Amino acid sequence: MVLGFSIALIVFSLLLMLLVLMHKGKGGGLSDMFGGGMQSSVGGSSVAERNLDRITLMIGLLWFACIVVLGVLMKINN
Numbered sequence: 001m002v003l004g005f006s007i008a009l010i011v012f013s014l015l016l017m018l019l020v021l022m023h024k025g026k027g028g029g030l031s032d033m034f035g036g037g038m039q040s041s042v043g044g045s046s047v048a049e050r051n052l053d054r055i056t057l058m059i060g061l062l063w064f065a066c067i068v069v070l071g072v073l074m075k076i077n078n
Contacts, residue, residue: 001073002070002073002074002077005066005069005070005073006070008062008066009063009066009067009070012059012062012063012066013063015059016056016059016060016063019052019055019056019059020056022052023049023052023053023056024049
């Protein structure tokens with residue numbers, strides 16, 4: 001059971017990294033230094049960006065749940 005949650009944690013970690021990197025830079029940070037701030041945003045976030053936010057949030061919650069379950073399982077096994 002611990003092995004299954006460990007594998008799930010690795011998969012969710014990789015997905016979370018990928019999803020965070022897919023987000024558009026909001027400006028004011030390192031993205032401006034490399035030319036990311038030159039793009040103008042027209043009228044707020046699109047449907048695709050909102051869906052990406054929702055997917056990232058859900059993967060983040062699943063990632064957190066895996067960490068909590070693994071912590072409980074490790075405590076029970078010791």
